[in-house]
Amino acid sequence: MKVARRREAMLQAVLSGMTEVAALCDHFGMSEATVRRDLRALADEGLILRTYGGAASVSAHAPEESLEERRHSFQAEKDAIGIAAARHVADGDTVFLDGGTTTAALARALALAGRRDIHVITNNLLAVQSLAGSHVPLTLIGGEVRESSMSTLGALAQLALTRITVDKAFLGADGVVPGRGLCEATPEQAYLKECVIRQAASVFVLVTADKLNRDSQQHWAPIEKPWTLITDATPSHPSLHAFETLAGVAIESVAADDVALN
Incomplete structure (x- = not known):
């Protein structure tokens, strides 16, 4: 098969969801070196994105959901994720809760x-609404x-984070992609997450299954330390496989009906 035709076939395979190097090797009967070379060539043309262990299609920039839309979407799943995340908070911990409706579920x-x-x-600020009336020091x-997410960010927030450290940071995201990190709509959001990650002893990412391998926004916060993914995606969910092979990542799957606090 000529190189151009082979790479066109590989592009179509990636766009259809075949994103792992091993799967592409089996499908095309080619060596890993050849597959990686073709993927690099396609990425250099801007047709795909290279990821840990494979590739991903380039998604168009999607409009950010409104706060009301996020508040009412996947609410049971977010509650289950929040309850599961709360079990990781030990007596005496100082924790950071990121912006977003899933981390707000953890606050509740x-x-x-x-x-x-x-x-x-x-x-x-959504977490503040839940915690301000409780006995949790806040x-x-x-x-x-940022009105669309009801969170604070920018230079003052970044400066504040240089003055603290936390035992555990719980982060949300518009998307999470293996080998790339957390995807956000603005550079300020992405950079604030990067600041939090640097100041945290342990990092937890709380996302619903629809956020896995989602790159609909254009700004990224890499996660360059071991971290835990807490999601409602079941262990058999196809989007989880790439995370399972990613070094330094622990995965916790929770059921949407997992609503017991004990």
Whole structure:
């Protein structure tokens, strides 16, 4: 098969969801070196994105969902993820809760559990609504208020994060892609997550299954330390496989009906 025709066939395979090097080798009967070379060539042309262990299609920039849309989408799944994440918060922990509706679900779980023996630091105004009336010690970092996410960010928030460290950081995202990190709509959001990751001893990413391998936004926060993915995606979910082979990532799958706080 001529190189141009082979690469066109490989492009179509990647666009149809065959994104792992091993699968492409089996499908085309080619060596790993040849597949990787073709993927690099396609990426250089801007036709695909190279990822850890394979490739991904280039998604067009998608409009960001409104806050109301995010509040009402996948609510049961977010509640289950929040409850599962709350179980990782130990007595005496100082934790950071990122902006977003999934991390807000974690705040509700902590408030409902009546926790008093932890300290929560957050830029998430939705989390503040849940925690301010509870007995959980709470610190809100300053910055510019982003109305579409009800979170604070910008230079003041970044400066505040240089003055603290946390035991555990719980992050949301518009998307998470193996080998690339967390995807966000603005550079300020992405960079704030990068600042949080640097200041955290342990990192947890809380996302619903629809966010896995989603690259619909254009700004990225890499995760360059071991981290835990908490999601409602089942172990057999096809999007989880690439995370399972990614070094340094632990995966926790939770059921949408997992609503017990104990």
